[in-house]
Amino acid sequence: MAIVKVLFVVQRPPYKSENPRLALTHALASQTAEIYMDDGDAVVPIVVFVGDGVLNAVKNQPAMKLYGVTSTESHIKSSLLIDMPIWVCKEDMQRLGLKEDQMILDSVEMGGELTTKFVSFAEIQKEMEASQHLLFF
C-alpha cells in the first residue's frame, strides 16, 4: 500500500500555452487513477501556482465567451470541489499587483468546501520537499 504525494507546479500563464490546463486535467485525473493501481494505493495531488502561473487563479475568466473553451477557472473550481488543494504564491501575486479578492477563492456555488490557500514560497518549497514527485508545467 502506497500513498504518493504529487505536486503540480504551474509556472506558465493561462491561455498562452496548454501547460496550465494539462496540469489541472492531469491532477484531476488522479481521481480515476485507481483503476490502474493496486488496492490501497493512492495518488494525492496538490496544485500550486507560482511566477506568472498565479494569473491562472484570477477569477471571472470569460474563456467560454471569448475562445469557446472551458476556462482554467472552471478546472480550478472543479479541483476545489473534489477537495484537491489549490495553492497560490503570495509573493508572486504581490509582484503582479494581485489582491486576494481578485482571485478564485472557492467553489461554494458548486457545493465545494475547500478554499484556495495563499501561501509564501517558503511553504511551497517545504511542500516540494515533502512530495514524492514534482511536475512542472
Place this chain on the structure above:
Amino acid sequence: MAELTFGVFSSLVGSMSLDFSFRLADAAVAKGHKVNIWLSGNAVMMAKKGQKPFKDYSYNEKRMKELIAKGAEVTVCEACAEARGYHKEDTHDGVKRASMDWYLAKTVKTDRLLHIGGE
C-alpha cells in the same frame, strides 16, 4: 534495476526535448531499467504513423519502435490525440492509448518520474 517513467509534453518538431527524452529512455533501457513513456499535450504527435524523415527535423520514430521492441511501454494521451485529429487507427503499433489517469497511476510504483515539460 529500477522502473523509470517519463512524462513527455514537448512538441515533435520545434524543440529537442522529445529527442532528449527518447535518447535518455534508450540509455536507461540499455542499462536494464524498465521504462514507461507517457506522451501528452503536443508530444502525442510522436506516436502518429506516417512521419517522414527530413534532415531539417528530428526523427524519433525508429528509436521509439526499437524501445517498444525492447520492452518499453509507450502510452499516448487519448484526449490530447483526438483533439489533434488523430485516432486509434493512426497510432503506431505497440503504442497504447489511455486517459491521463494512466500517468498518475504510474507515479505510485515508479522509482523515478522524469517530467519533461512542454512549451
